[in-house]
Amino acid sequence: MQEVRGNMSHVDDGTLHAYLDGELTPVERARLEGHVAECAACRNRLEEERALIERASGLLGLAQPPERAAPPLHQLRRPSVVWRLRVPVAWAATVVLALGIGYYAGGTPGGRAAPQPLSLDSPLLHSAAADSAATLSRQENEPLGYSAAERRQVVATPRPPAAAERERRVDSAPALARRENDAFGLVATQTRPGAPQEAKQAAPEPQLYIDGVPVRSLLDSASAQSGVIAIRARDSARTPAASAPVAGAQRAALPTRALEEAVVVRGRAASNAAAERGVLVATQWPIIRRGPARQILGAEPMGVPGLAVRNIRRSPTGEVVLVEQAIDSVTVIQLFQQRVESDAYLVRSFVADSLRSGAAATERLARFIGGVRVEIAGPLSADSLNRLLEQVKPIGP
């Protein structure tokens, strides 16, 4: 065994690894190669270390993430990974916002707008962006005529003073949430179509808070399919669980526990958000008689037999019929009904598809009866809603 050659003693492990990694300078490299050529021991060690490196890198190779294509760089401006917004889901969130919050915000007391008059041939909406833009512009800019009864319905949505008070109290929540997003230094454009951005600026902050969290962020988090997000929002809001201050009598009936679930339960958040959306929408939707409802659906409106029909309403765009039935004096279920061939249905089913996580929570709450899709919402457990939904059938005059 050769001890020394020239100035070179045996090579240490670090140098062997650096050599094998191709990280020695040419001079170091030449010296090492010179030594190894003469020194059998170091030659052996070199081979051992080569094997070790291969072994280690093989082990690391066992812990590889699946190969997936990188999204285009220009699509990377996302609000925050914490939300885990994926592009299609962001779309869905847009639609949900447009359908739910948009209507609500558009017609808040003193509201600037009136729902569009019934028009069955209103232009069909082909994209989420178009959808929300159209919805908003309709709400903002079209104080079009509709019957006195309908107007009364929209305007006469008394808000309990206490609720308004609470609302003011939690007003700082969105600001906090915004600041938190700003902290990421990211611009929230591009993954969402432009329209909803404008919507955020044009519309007032959502006035419904659930557990101190603005509903908009709930909807966003619902779209992200994770209760974790909502919890984070709760933290950032730093508001103790406040019951939801909401307009509309039936809102009072919603047990806060159910709302809590929307905040914490993974996957289920989506369906609960749908329920929220339903309740939100309700006061914005004009009451109609059975005749027009039949016309919209091309069939008798659906309901649960034996339950009193409280109201039949239609969506401002005129494509969806809502039958509200009272279970008792404070509990109302809502049945959203829509002709299957309508394009708007496709939009909504897209929402449902996008929002659905592992458990088909959203899916379970809708059903097809004849040519009509019926979706149920209400302050009840998913099981109860599902059972009620099974009983739904056309309700005669």
Added chain:
Amino acid sequence: MPEDLAEVYRSTYRSLVRFLYRKVWDAERAEDLAQEAFARALVHKPENARGWLFVVAANMARDDARKAARERRHLTLLKAEPGAGSKELDEEIDADTQRTQVRAALDQLTPRDREALLLWDAGMSYDEIATQTGLARGAIGTTLSRARRRLVEAYDAGSEGQHVARG
């Protein structure tokens, strides 16, 4: 600069995901974090984008781990679906024992050794690793040799332990 970043994105995105994956052990999360790192780079336009990205990514992974721990605690307190937070993780563990063993083996390295090894595996040079970790450049070879040896030994010890436990 944007062109530079586009180039870095092409050449480095996968490595960054791989690097992050060995920290958060969730492929989607790793992708999210990598994408956020690049999104931040778009805003900040750092000089040395590659190095900057790995620093930011490492920090995000660390924050993420803390946050994940906190959120898991919340979920437990709030009685969400059992194991909702770690379900994916559990599935992964069931699905791939080898990966779990690699992970366990990596856990046995010192943070510095592990970092150097992961950076090397993500395609960083000794110079870059030195900058990143604050180690002297001349110490990188030694650090890597130690990290590799520990990894292999810990892995072998782990799988032997398993065989013994099974047998």
